[in-house]
Amino acid sequence: MDRYTTPALDVPTASDVYEHDRVDLELQGVEHSAGSYRVRVFLNSPEADASTPTGGNPNYAGSFYIFGHGPCLGDEGHCDIRTGPIHAYDLRPPHPLTPQYHRLPITGALRQVADGASFTATLVVVANRGGQYEAADLLAFRRLSVVAYS
Amino acid sequence: MSAAPATATSSGVALRHRVSVDGLTASQLTALRNATAKMQAIGDNRGFAALAGIHGWPQYRCKHSSETARARLFLPWHRAYLYEFELSLYEQDSTARLPWWDWPASRQSGIPAAYADEDTDGQPNPLAGSALPTDIPNPPQDWTAATYRTPADPAELPDAKAIEAIIGIADYYDFELALETQLHNLVHEWVGGSMGEVNTAAYDPLFWAHHTMVDRIWSLWQSAHASPGPPQSTFATALGFGELTVGAVLDTAKLGYDYAASIQHVAIGAGG
Numbered sequence: 001m002d003r004y005t006t007p008a009l010d011v012p013t014a015s016d017v018y019e020h021d022r023v024d025l026e027l028q029g030v031e032h033s034a035g036s037y038r039v040r041v042f043l044n045s046p047e048a049d050a051s052t053p054t055g056g057n058p059n060y061a062g063s064f065y066i067f068g069h070g071p072c073l074g075d076e077g078h079c080d081i082r083t084g085p086i087h088a089y090d091l092r093p094p095h096p097l098t099p100q101y102h103r104l105p106i107t108g109a110l111r112q113v114a115d116g117a118s119f120t121a122t123l124v125v126v127a128n129r130g131g132q133y134e135a136a137d138l139l140a141f142r143r144l145s146v147v148a149y150s
Numbered sequence: 151m152s153a154a155p156a157t158a159t160s161s162g163v164a165l166r167h168r169v170s171v172d173g174l175t176a177s178q179l180t181a182l183r184n185a186t187a188k189m190q191a192i193g194d195n196r197g198f199a200a201l202a203g204i205h206g207w208p209q210y211r212c213k214h215s216s217e218t219a220r221a222r223l224f225l226p227w228h229r230a231y232l233y234e235f236e237l238s239l240y241e242q243d244s245t246a247r248l249p250w251w252d253w254p255a256s257r258q259s260g261i262p263a264a265y266a267d268e269d270t271d272g273q274p275n276p277l278a279g280s281a282l283p284t285d286i287p288n289p290p291q292d293w294t295a296a297t298y299r300t301p302a303d304p305a306e307l308p309d310a311k312a313i314e315a316i317i318g319i320a321d322y323y324d325f326e327l328a329l330e331t332q333l334h335n336l337v338h339e340w341v342g343g344s345m346g347e348v349n350t351a352a353y354d355p356l357f358w359a360h361h362t363m364v365d366r367i368w369s370l371w372q373s374a375h376a377s378p379g380p381p382q383s384t385f386a387t388a389l390g391f392g393e394l395t396v397g398a399v400l401d402t403a404k405l406g407y408d409y410a411a412s413i414q415h416v417a418i419g420a421g422g
Contacts, residue, residue: 035346035347036335036338036339036342036346036347037339038336038339063336064331065331065332065335065336065338065339066335066339067214067334067335067338067339067346067348067351068346068347068348069347069348069349070206070346070347070348070349070350071290071349072288073207073208073286073287073288073289073290073349074208074286074287074288075287075288078287078288093213096210096212096348100214102331103327103328103331132290132292
Protein backbone atom coordinates (compact mmCIF):
# COMPACT_ATOMS: atom_id res chain seq x y z
CA MET A 1 0.00 0.00 0.00
CA ASP A 2 1.16 3.57 -0.49
CA ARG A 3 -1.16 5.14 2.06
CA TYR A 4 -2.96 3.95 5.18
CA THR A 5 -5.26 5.70 7.64
CA THR A 6 -5.96 4.11 10.98
CA PRO A 7 -9.44 3.84 12.39
CA ALA A 8 -10.09 6.24 15.26
CA LEU A 9 -7.51 5.64 17.97
CA ASP A 10 -7.94 6.56 21.60
CA VAL A 11 -5.89 9.51 22.76
CA PRO A 12 -4.07 7.89 25.68
CA THR A 13 -6.09 8.67 28.79
CA ALA A 14 -7.42 11.86 27.27
CA SER A 15 -7.53 13.88 30.45
CA ASP A 16 -3.90 13.01 31.20
CA VAL A 17 -2.43 13.38 27.75
CA TYR A 18 -0.33 16.37 28.73
CA GLU A 19 1.21 14.40 31.56
CA HIS A 20 2.61 11.67 29.38
CA ASP A 21 6.34 11.84 28.89
CA ARG A 22 6.06 10.21 25.51
CA VAL A 23 3.55 8.70 23.13
CA ASP A 24 4.94 6.43 20.42
CA LEU A 25 3.51 5.01 17.24
CA GLU A 26 4.92 1.52 16.78
CA LEU A 27 4.95 -0.58 13.63
CA GLN A 28 5.62 -4.29 14.01
CA GLY A 29 6.30 -6.84 11.32
CA VAL A 30 7.51 -4.23 8.83
CA GLU A 31 8.53 -5.67 5.47
CA HIS A 32 11.78 -4.32 4.04
CA SER A 33 12.51 -6.56 1.10
CA ALA A 34 12.47 -3.84 -1.58
CA GLY A 35 14.16 -0.44 -1.69
CA SER A 36 14.44 2.21 0.98
CA TYR A 37 11.54 4.55 1.57
CA ARG A 38 10.10 6.91 4.11
CA VAL A 39 6.64 6.92 5.65
CA ARG A 40 5.32 10.32 6.66
CA VAL A 41 2.85 10.30 9.52
CA PHE A 42 0.08 12.87 9.75
CA LEU A 43 -2.40 13.03 12.63
CA ASN A 44 -6.04 13.89 12.00
CA SER A 45 -5.29 14.39 8.31
CA PRO A 46 -6.94 11.51 6.45
CA GLU A 47 -6.63 13.47 3.20
CA ALA A 48 -2.81 13.71 3.49
CA ASP A 49 -0.72 12.45 0.60
CA ALA A 50 2.85 12.70 -0.65
CA SER A 51 2.31 16.35 -1.59
CA THR A 52 1.10 17.42 1.86
CA PRO A 53 3.58 19.88 3.40
CA THR A 54 5.56 18.78 6.44
CA GLY A 55 7.34 22.00 7.45
CA GLY A 56 5.17 24.15 9.66
CA ASN A 57 2.36 21.61 9.53
CA PRO A 58 1.29 20.79 13.13
CA ASN A 59 -0.41 17.62 11.92
CA TYR A 60 2.89 16.19 10.65
CA ALA A 61 4.23 13.95 13.42
CA GLY A 62 7.46 12.75 11.79
CA SER A 63 8.58 9.95 9.50
CA PHE A 64 9.55 6.32 9.64
CA TYR A 65 12.64 5.55 7.53
CA ILE A 66 12.95 2.02 6.18
CA PHE A 67 16.39 0.87 4.98
CA GLY A 68 15.37 -1.61 2.31
CA HIS A 69 17.16 -4.80 1.43
CA GLY A 70 16.81 -4.48 -2.32
CA PRO A 71 15.81 -7.13 -4.85
CA CYS A 72 16.72 -10.75 -4.34
CA LEU A 73 20.04 -11.36 -6.07
CA GLY A 74 20.44 -15.02 -5.20
CA ASP A 75 19.24 -18.31 -6.53
CA GLU A 76 15.74 -19.58 -5.95
CA GLY A 77 14.92 -19.66 -2.24
CA HIS A 78 17.68 -17.21 -1.25
CA CYS A 79 15.22 -14.67 0.09
CA ASP A 80 12.73 -17.11 1.60
CA ILE A 81 12.60 -16.14 5.24
CA ARG A 82 13.73 -18.86 7.58
CA THR A 83 11.35 -18.40 10.49
CA GLY A 84 13.40 -19.90 13.29
CA PRO A 85 16.04 -22.45 14.29
CA ILE A 86 15.83 -25.56 12.17
CA HIS A 87 16.85 -27.68 15.18
CA ALA A 88 17.99 -27.23 18.76
CA TYR A 89 21.62 -26.62 17.75
CA ASP A 90 20.85 -23.92 15.15
CA LEU A 91 22.43 -20.79 16.65
CA ARG A 92 22.39 -18.73 13.48
CA PRO A 93 21.05 -15.19 13.63
CA PRO A 94 17.61 -14.38 12.21
CA HIS A 95 17.22 -14.26 8.43
CA PRO A 96 18.17 -10.80 7.07
CA LEU A 97 14.64 -10.29 5.77
CA THR A 98 12.96 -10.98 9.10
CA PRO A 99 10.28 -8.26 9.43
CA GLN A 100 11.33 -5.30 11.53
CA TYR A 101 10.12 -3.16 14.40
CA HIS A 102 9.97 0.64 14.10
CA ARG A 103 8.96 3.34 16.54
CA LEU A 104 8.12 7.03 16.08
CA PRO A 105 7.56 9.44 18.97
CA ILE A 106 4.40 11.48 18.22
CA THR A 107 4.11 13.24 21.56
CA GLY A 108 4.43 16.82 20.32
CA ALA A 109 2.11 16.50 17.35
CA LEU A 110 -0.50 14.68 19.41
CA ARG A 111 -0.51 17.44 22.01
CA GLN A 112 -1.00 20.03 19.29
CA VAL A 113 -3.78 18.43 17.29
CA ALA A 114 -5.69 16.14 19.65
CA ASP A 115 -8.86 18.01 20.50
CA GLY A 116 -10.97 15.10 21.64
CA ALA A 117 -10.86 11.54 22.83
CA SER A 118 -9.71 10.07 19.55
CA PHE A 119 -7.38 10.73 16.64
CA THR A 120 -6.32 9.13 13.40
CA ALA A 121 -2.88 8.57 11.94
CA THR A 122 -2.35 8.61 8.20
CA LEU A 123 0.79 6.91 6.88
CA VAL A 124 1.98 8.16 3.49
CA VAL A 125 4.76 6.37 1.60
CA VAL A 126 7.38 8.46 -0.17
CA ALA A 127 9.32 6.11 -2.42
CA ASN A 128 12.99 6.03 -3.24
CA ARG A 129 13.84 8.61 -5.87
CA GLY A 130 15.67 6.12 -8.05
CA GLY A 131 12.33 5.16 -9.52
CA GLN A 132 12.80 1.40 -9.27
CA TYR A 133 9.88 0.91 -6.91
CA GLU A 134 6.25 1.91 -6.88
CA ALA A 135 5.15 3.42 -3.59
CA ALA A 136 2.16 1.08 -3.56
CA ASP A 137 4.47 -1.95 -3.40
CA LEU A 138 6.52 -0.86 -0.40
CA LEU A 139 4.64 -0.48 2.87
CA ALA A 140 3.46 -3.64 4.62
CA PHE A 141 3.33 -4.30 8.35
CA ARG A 142 1.62 -6.66 10.74
CA ARG A 143 0.49 -4.36 13.54
CA LEU A 144 0.31 -0.67 14.48
CA SER A 145 0.26 0.32 18.15
CA VAL A 146 0.00 3.53 20.15
CA VAL A 147 2.11 3.24 23.28
CA ALA A 148 2.11 5.89 26.02
CA TYR A 149 4.75 6.31 28.73
CA SER A 150 4.29 8.35 31.85
CA MET B 151 28.66 18.44 21.73
CA SER B 152 32.19 17.48 22.64
CA ALA B 153 34.17 14.38 21.92
CA ALA B 154 35.58 12.21 24.66
CA PRO B 155 39.05 13.32 25.72
CA ALA B 156 41.84 11.47 24.04
CA THR B 157 43.73 8.93 26.08
CA ALA B 158 46.74 6.83 25.34
CA THR B 159 46.23 3.20 24.50
CA SER B 160 47.47 0.56 26.90
CA SER B 161 50.40 -0.02 24.56
CA GLY B 162 51.42 3.61 24.88
CA VAL B 163 50.86 4.18 21.18
CA ALA B 164 49.04 7.41 20.37
CA LEU B 165 45.40 7.11 19.42
CA ARG B 166 44.36 7.66 15.85
CA HIS B 167 42.03 10.63 15.67
CA ARG B 168 39.06 10.29 13.35
CA VAL B 169 38.12 13.71 12.03
CA SER B 170 35.26 14.97 9.88
CA VAL B 171 35.45 14.66 6.11
CA ASP B 172 35.59 18.44 5.87
CA GLY B 173 38.34 18.49 8.49
CA LEU B 174 40.71 16.26 6.53
CA THR B 175 43.91 17.97 5.51
CA ALA B 176 44.94 17.71 1.88
CA SER B 177 47.50 15.03 2.73
CA GLN B 178 44.98 13.06 4.84
CA LEU B 179 42.47 13.13 1.98
CA THR B 180 45.13 12.00 -0.45
CA ALA B 181 46.06 9.14 1.88
CA LEU B 182 42.40 8.08 2.19
CA ARG B 183 41.96 8.17 -1.57
CA ASN B 184 45.16 6.25 -2.22
CA ALA B 185 44.37 3.58 0.35
CA THR B 186 40.80 3.23 -0.95
CA ALA B 187 41.98 2.93 -4.56
CA LYS B 188 44.47 0.24 -3.55
CA MET B 189 41.79 -1.68 -1.69
CA GLN B 190 39.46 -1.41 -4.68
CA ALA B 191 42.16 -2.99 -6.84
CA ILE B 192 42.59 -6.02 -4.55
CA GLY B 193 40.46 -8.99 -5.52
CA ASP B 194 41.00 -11.16 -2.44
CA ASN B 195 39.70 -11.02 1.11
CA ARG B 196 41.73 -7.88 1.89
CA GLY B 197 40.01 -5.93 -0.85
CA PHE B 198 37.26 -3.33 -0.79
CA ALA B 199 34.69 -5.58 -2.45
CA ALA B 200 35.32 -8.45 -0.04
CA LEU B 201 34.78 -6.19 2.96
CA ALA B 202 31.73 -4.53 1.39
CA GLY B 203 30.33 -7.98 0.75
CA ILE B 204 30.23 -8.73 4.47
CA HIS B 205 27.45 -6.17 5.01
CA GLY B 206 25.17 -6.98 2.06
CA TRP B 207 25.57 -9.19 -0.96
CA PRO B 208 26.77 -11.92 -0.69
CA GLN B 209 27.26 -12.47 3.07
CA TYR B 210 24.49 -10.35 4.66
CA ARG B 211 26.09 -10.42 8.10
CA CYS B 212 25.04 -6.89 9.06
CA LYS B 213 22.95 -6.36 12.16
CA HIS B 214 19.94 -4.09 11.90
CA SER B 215 16.56 -3.87 13.56
CA SER B 216 14.67 -7.04 14.23
CA GLU B 217 11.56 -8.20 15.97
CA THR B 218 13.61 -8.65 19.13
CA ALA B 219 14.10 -5.05 20.17
CA ARG B 220 16.20 -5.96 23.23
CA ALA B 221 18.74 -8.21 21.57
CA ARG B 222 20.11 -5.89 18.95
CA LEU B 223 23.72 -5.42 17.95
CA PHE B 224 23.47 -2.57 15.45
CA LEU B 225 26.06 -0.30 17.08
CA PRO B 226 28.62 -2.88 18.34
CA TRP B 227 28.54 -4.85 15.08
CA HIS B 228 29.10 -1.79 12.91
CA ARG B 229 31.88 -0.54 15.22
CA ALA B 230 33.70 -3.84 14.74
CA TYR B 231 33.07 -3.66 10.99
CA LEU B 232 34.54 -0.15 10.75
CA TYR B 233 37.53 -1.30 12.81
CA GLU B 234 38.22 -4.13 10.38
CA PHE B 235 37.86 -1.82 7.39
CA GLU B 236 40.13 0.85 8.88
CA LEU B 237 42.83 -1.74 9.53
CA SER B 238 42.65 -2.66 5.85
CA LEU B 239 43.00 1.00 4.91
CA TYR B 240 45.98 1.22 7.26
CA GLU B 241 47.66 -1.72 5.56
CA GLN B 242 47.58 0.21 2.30
CA ASP B 243 48.60 3.56 3.80
CA SER B 244 49.50 3.90 7.46
CA THR B 245 48.34 7.52 7.52
CA ALA B 246 44.85 6.79 6.17
CA ARG B 247 41.94 6.80 8.59
CA LEU B 248 38.17 6.79 8.47
CA PRO B 249 36.59 10.26 8.52
CA TRP B 250 33.05 10.95 9.67
CA TRP B 251 30.41 12.55 7.48
CA ASP B 252 29.08 15.55 9.37
CA TRP B 253 25.46 15.41 8.15
CA PRO B 254 24.42 18.81 9.55
CA ALA B 255 27.34 20.48 7.76
CA SER B 256 26.05 19.04 4.47
CA ARG B 257 22.52 20.47 4.73
CA GLN B 258 23.33 23.15 2.18
CA SER B 259 25.67 21.54 -0.32
CA GLY B 260 24.85 17.83 0.02
CA ILE B 261 27.41 15.05 -0.27
CA PRO B 262 30.89 16.40 0.62
CA ALA B 263 33.05 17.24 -2.37
CA ALA B 264 35.69 14.76 -1.19
CA TYR B 265 33.19 12.00 -2.03
CA ALA B 266 31.07 13.74 -4.69
CA ASP B 267 33.74 14.91 -7.12
CA GLU B 268 33.97 12.44 -9.99
CA ASP B 269 37.60 13.23 -10.68
CA THR B 270 40.54 14.44 -8.70
CA ASP B 271 43.79 15.60 -10.25
CA GLY B 272 42.63 14.21 -13.57
CA GLN B 273 42.01 10.74 -12.18
CA PRO B 274 38.75 9.05 -11.15
CA ASN B 275 37.99 9.77 -7.51
CA PRO B 276 37.95 6.41 -5.68
CA LEU B 277 35.64 7.90 -3.05
CA ALA B 278 32.95 8.71 -5.64
CA GLY B 279 32.01 5.09 -6.22
CA SER B 280 33.14 1.52 -6.55
CA ALA B 281 32.53 -1.47 -8.78
CA LEU B 282 29.58 -3.72 -7.95
CA PRO B 283 29.82 -7.52 -8.16
CA THR B 284 29.11 -9.05 -11.53
CA ASP B 285 28.95 -12.73 -10.57
CA ILE B 286 25.47 -12.73 -9.06
CA PRO B 287 22.97 -15.44 -9.97
CA ASN B 288 19.91 -13.25 -10.35
CA PRO B 289 20.83 -9.70 -11.40
CA PRO B 290 17.90 -7.31 -11.78
CA GLN B 291 17.45 -5.65 -15.17
CA ASP B 292 18.68 -2.30 -13.87
CA TRP B 293 21.81 -3.72 -12.20
CA THR B 294 24.71 -1.33 -12.69
CA ALA B 295 28.42 -2.01 -13.02
CA ALA B 296 29.27 0.54 -10.36
CA THR B 297 27.59 2.23 -7.40
CA TYR B 298 25.44 5.30 -7.98
CA ARG B 299 23.59 7.87 -5.87
CA THR B 300 20.30 9.74 -6.16
CA PRO B 301 20.56 12.27 -3.33
CA ALA B 302 17.50 14.21 -2.18
CA ASP B 303 17.29 17.83 -1.00
CA PRO B 304 20.30 18.53 1.28
CA ALA B 305 18.02 20.37 3.71
CA GLU B 306 16.45 16.99 4.56
CA LEU B 307 19.68 15.70 6.13
CA PRO B 308 19.63 15.52 9.94
CA ASP B 309 20.37 18.78 11.72
CA ALA B 310 22.34 19.24 14.93
CA LYS B 311 19.13 19.52 16.94
CA ALA B 312 17.98 16.07 15.81
CA ILE B 313 21.34 14.57 16.77
CA GLU B 314 21.34 16.30 20.17
CA ALA B 315 17.82 15.02 20.84
CA ILE B 316 18.83 11.43 20.18
CA ILE B 317 22.00 11.72 22.25
CA GLY B 318 19.74 12.93 25.05
CA ILE B 319 17.81 9.65 25.17
CA ALA B 320 18.84 7.99 28.42
CA ASP B 321 17.97 4.34 27.76
CA TYR B 322 20.64 2.72 25.58
CA TYR B 323 18.31 0.56 23.53
CA ASP B 324 15.91 3.46 22.98
CA PHE B 325 18.91 5.53 21.86
CA GLU B 326 20.21 2.80 19.56
CA LEU B 327 16.82 2.23 17.96
CA ALA B 328 16.28 5.96 17.37
CA LEU B 329 19.80 6.42 15.99
CA GLU B 330 19.39 3.49 13.64
CA THR B 331 15.83 3.87 12.42
CA GLN B 332 15.65 7.64 12.35
CA LEU B 333 19.06 9.16 11.53
CA HIS B 334 20.95 6.20 10.02
CA ASN B 335 18.06 4.96 7.88
CA LEU B 336 17.17 8.50 6.85
CA VAL B 337 20.65 9.09 5.43
CA HIS B 338 20.74 5.76 3.58
CA GLU B 339 17.36 6.62 2.04
CA TRP B 340 18.48 10.22 1.39
CA VAL B 341 21.57 9.16 -0.58
CA GLY B 342 19.48 6.61 -2.48
CA GLY B 343 20.83 4.49 -5.31
CA SER B 344 23.29 1.86 -4.11
CA MET B 345 23.37 3.33 -0.58
CA GLY B 346 19.62 2.90 -0.41
CA GLU B 347 19.73 -0.89 -0.41
CA VAL B 348 21.34 -3.30 2.04
CA ASN B 349 22.43 -5.38 -0.96
CA THR B 350 24.88 -2.75 -2.20
CA ALA B 351 25.24 0.02 0.41
CA ALA B 352 28.72 -0.88 1.65
CA TYR B 353 30.11 -0.87 -1.89
CA ASP B 354 29.64 2.91 -1.91
CA PRO B 355 32.71 4.50 -0.25
CA LEU B 356 30.37 7.06 1.33
CA PHE B 357 28.91 4.23 3.42
CA TRP B 358 32.07 4.16 5.54
CA ALA B 359 31.99 7.89 6.32
CA HIS B 360 28.27 7.63 7.06
CA HIS B 361 28.76 4.79 9.52
CA THR B 362 31.74 6.49 11.11
CA MET B 363 29.34 9.36 11.92
CA VAL B 364 26.92 6.84 13.44
CA ASP B 365 29.77 5.39 15.51
CA ARG B 366 30.82 8.90 16.59
CA ILE B 367 27.29 9.62 17.83
CA TRP B 368 27.46 6.45 19.94
CA SER B 369 30.80 7.66 21.30
CA LEU B 370 29.24 11.05 22.16
CA TRP B 371 26.33 9.27 23.86
CA GLN B 372 28.79 7.19 25.90
CA SER B 373 30.51 10.36 27.11
CA ALA B 374 27.26 12.20 27.79
CA HIS B 375 25.78 9.34 29.82
CA ALA B 376 29.00 7.98 31.35
CA SER B 377 27.91 4.54 30.22
CA PRO B 378 29.14 2.09 27.58
CA GLY B 379 25.56 1.32 26.57
CA PRO B 380 24.87 -2.39 26.09
CA PRO B 381 24.16 -4.36 29.28
CA GLN B 382 26.85 -6.58 30.73
CA SER B 383 24.85 -9.66 29.77
CA THR B 384 25.76 -8.98 26.12
CA PHE B 385 29.50 -8.40 26.60
CA ALA B 386 30.55 -11.94 25.65
CA THR B 387 28.50 -11.94 22.45
CA ALA B 388 30.75 -12.49 19.44
CA LEU B 389 30.49 -10.03 16.57
CA GLY B 390 32.02 -12.15 13.82
CA PHE B 391 35.26 -10.22 13.43
CA GLY B 392 38.11 -12.27 14.88
CA GLU B 393 37.91 -12.34 18.64
CA LEU B 394 35.87 -9.16 18.92
CA THR B 395 32.92 -9.29 21.28
CA VAL B 396 30.45 -6.61 22.35
CA GLY B 397 32.55 -6.01 25.45
CA ALA B 398 35.70 -5.56 23.39
CA VAL B 399 34.34 -2.70 21.29
CA LEU B 400 32.77 -0.55 23.98
CA ASP B 401 35.85 1.64 24.52
CA THR B 402 37.16 3.18 21.29
CA ALA B 403 40.52 3.83 22.96
CA LYS B 404 41.01 0.09 23.29
CA LEU B 405 40.53 -0.13 19.53
CA GLY B 406 43.11 2.61 19.05
CA TYR B 407 41.02 5.59 18.00
CA ASP B 408 38.90 8.46 19.20
CA TYR B 409 36.85 11.27 17.69
CA ALA B 410 38.43 14.68 17.54
CA ALA B 411 36.56 17.93 16.92
CA SER B 412 39.75 19.55 15.63
CA ILE B 413 43.48 18.93 15.70
CA GLN B 414 46.46 21.28 15.48
CA HIS B 415 49.97 19.98 15.11
CA VAL B 416 53.10 22.00 15.73
CA ALA B 417 56.22 20.53 14.19
CA ILE B 418 59.29 20.91 16.39
CA GLY B 419 62.56 20.36 14.60
CA ALA B 420 63.29 18.16 11.63
CA GLY B 421 60.79 15.37 11.08
CA GLY B 422 58.36 16.74 13.68
